[in-house]
Amino acid sequence: MSINLELYRIFYHVAQTLSFSKAADALFLSQSAVSQHIHSLEKHLNTQLFHRSTKKVQLTGEGQLLLEHIQPALFSILQGEKLLAETAQMNRGRLHIAASDTICKYFLLQHLRAFHERYPNIEILITNRTSIECVKLLKNNMVDLVFTNLPNDYIDANLNVDELLTFQDIVIAPQKYTLLNQGAITYSQLLEYPILLLDRNSSTTQYLNQVFKDHALTLTPSVELGSIDLLVELTRIGLGITVVPDYVVSLNSNEYFRVTLKDRLPKRKLGMVSQAKTPLSNAVKTFMQLMLMHR
Numbered sequence: 244m245s246i247n248l249e250l251y252r253i254f255y256h257v258a259q260t261l262s263f264s265k266a267a268d269a270l271f272l273s274q275s276a277v278s279q280h281i282h283s284l285e286k287h288l289n290t291q292l293f294h295r296s297t298k299k300v301q302l303t304g305e306g307q308l309l310l311e312h313i314q315p316a317l318f319s320i321l322q323g324e325k326l327l328a329e330t331a332q333m334n335r336g337r338l339h340i341a342a343s344d345t346i347c348k349y350f351l352l353q354h355l356r357a358f359h360e361r362y363p364n365i366e367i368l369i370t371n372r373t374s375i376e377c378v379k380l381l382k383n384n385m386v387d388l389v390f391t392n393l394p395n396d397y398i399d400a401n402l403n404v405d406e407l408l409t410f411q412d413i414v415i416a417p418q419k420y421t422l423l424n425q426g427a428i429t430y431s432q433l434l435e436y437p438i439l440l441l442d443r444n445s446s447t448t449q450y451l452n453q454v455f456k457d458h459a460l461t462l463t464p465s466v467e468l469g470s471i472d473l474l475v476e477l478t479r480i481g482l483g484i485t486v487v488p489d490y491v492v493s494l495n496s497n498e499y500f501r502v503t504l505k506d507r508l509p510k511r512k513l514g515m516v517s518q519a520k521t522p523l524s525n526a527v528k529t530f531m532q533l534m535l536m537h538r
Contacts, residue, residue, distance in 0.1 A: 249280075250280050250281075250283060250284045250287075251284070251313050251316075251317070252270075252317065253266065253270060253272075253277055253280045253281065253284075254280075254281060254284055254292065254309070254310075254313065255310070255313050255314065255317055256269050256270055257277065257281060257293065257300070258292075258293075258302055258306065258310045258313075261299065261300045261301065261302075262300060263277050263278055263281075263300065281293065288305075288309075290303075290305045290309075291303050291305065291306075292305060292306035292309060293306055333362045333364070333365060333525065333526065333529060334364050335364055335365070336362075336364075336365045336366070336524055336525060336526035337365065337366040337367075337368065337524070337526060338358075338365055338366070338367050338368070338387060338388075338524075338526045338527055338530050339368040339369075339370070339385075339386045339387045339388075340355075340367070340368070340369050340370070340386065340387065340388050340389070340390065341369075341370040341371075341372055341376075341377035341380050341381065341386040341388070341389045341390075342369070342370075342371070342374075342377060342389065342390040342391070343371065343372070343373060343374055343377070343391075343392075343445070344371045344469075344470060344471075344472075345470075345471040345472075345488070345491060346374075346390050346391070346392070346513065347369060347371065347390075348472075349488075349490055349491050350390070350408065350490065350513060351390060354533065354534060354537065355367060355369075357533065358529075358530055358533055362526070362529070365526045370385075370386055373441075373442060373444055373445045373446070373469075374389075374391035374392055374395055374445060374446040374447075375395065375396075375397050375444055375445065375446055375449075376444075377389040377390075377391055378391060378395055378397040378398055378402070378516065379397065381402065381516060381517075381518065382397075382401070382402070384518070384521065387517070387523070387524070387527045388515060388516065388517055388527060388530070388531070389515075389516040389517075390407075390513065390514070390515055390516070391446060391513070391514055391516060392446050392447055392450070392488070392511055392512075392513055392514075393406070393446075393511055393512045393513065393514045394446070394450065394511070395446045395514075395516075396446075396449070398516060400519070401518070401519055401520065402516050402517065402518065402519055403516065403517050403518070403519040404514045404515070404516050405514060405515045405516075405517075405531070405534070405535060405538075406512045406513075406514050406538070407512075407513050407514060407515055407534060407535075407538040408490070408512065408513040408538065409510055409511070409512050409513075410488045410489055410490050410510065410511060410512070410513060411488070411489045411507070411508065411510050411511075412447075412451075412486050412487070412488055412489070412508040412511065413486070413487060413488075413489050413492075413501050413502075413508075414428075414433065414484055414485070414486050414501070414502040414504065414508075415475070415478055415484065415485060415486075415487060415492060415499045415500065415501055415502065416436070416478065416484040416499060416500060416502050417478055417479065417480070417481040417482075417483075417484075417498065417499050418497070418498060418499065418500065419481050420436060420484065423436070423484070423500075423502050424500055424502070426503065427503045427504060427505040428502055428503065428504055428505065429504075429505050429506070430454075430455060430458050430460055430504070430506065431458075431460060433484065433502070433504075434460060434462070434463075436483060436484050437465035437466070437482060437483030437484070438462065438463070438464045438465055438483055438484055438485070438486075439464060439465060439466045439468070439474045439477050439478060439482065439483045439484065439485040440462075440464040440466070440467055440468075440474070440485065440486065441467065441468060441469065441470075441471065441474065442467050442468065442469050443464075443467060445469075447486075448464075448467075450511065451486060451508075454508060454509065458506075465482075465483055466482065466483065471487055471488075471491055474487065475487060475491070475492055475499075478499050479496070479498045479499055484502065486508070488511075515531065515534055515535075517531065
């Protein structure tokens, strides 16, 4: 049979002070109310918890046994209340983000730094995966937030998406491909050159495959890698051409150039994805607000 936790709290204070009057003062109750509550607890447990006399109060053996169990339980409750208060004040908490290494390096770093400087006691965890894998982690409640390029076909109605940034995918080529730098190029002409792309399971490569498919073309990469930075380096040394978001590369390089397309690639967006129905911690909500303020 359950009983009000408050009775155990009152018992704890009486047991600690061995005084009904002192316990009453600490609990802001009358002495008679404390006595009645202890009597109710003893009746419920069918056990005498205190020896009472006009001069002093002492724990019975059963009372001492109960105290040994009640004390750590109440301490845990108080600690829990303290942790919740600290979390609400952003003095404690955890933020777990999943994103590709490209998004982390070229977009998230500045925001993570600002958040950490403002809330240094919040633990920040980052998991690097492809955007598709990141969404799978979120669906399994293994991370709090995902940052992904859009569209991402794995995002469904159970997830909430906030669009943060609009960007343009661009084609870059090494200087040796001079014919690509003499006017606007068609998608079909691009396929005459070695194409370097991200892993086929990345949202970017799936998006590009669909774009070429819409033009009745098949995109077959010469190299598939897991890093945008490596794609840029391989392009720089002349292994082929690649497609990258415009926020990633500097076009001031004298080792590669931007290819002009007759049909520009459709613009995309970078989004912040969260669970639509799962309660979010104060740390997560605060970071989301920070991101939305700077979009």
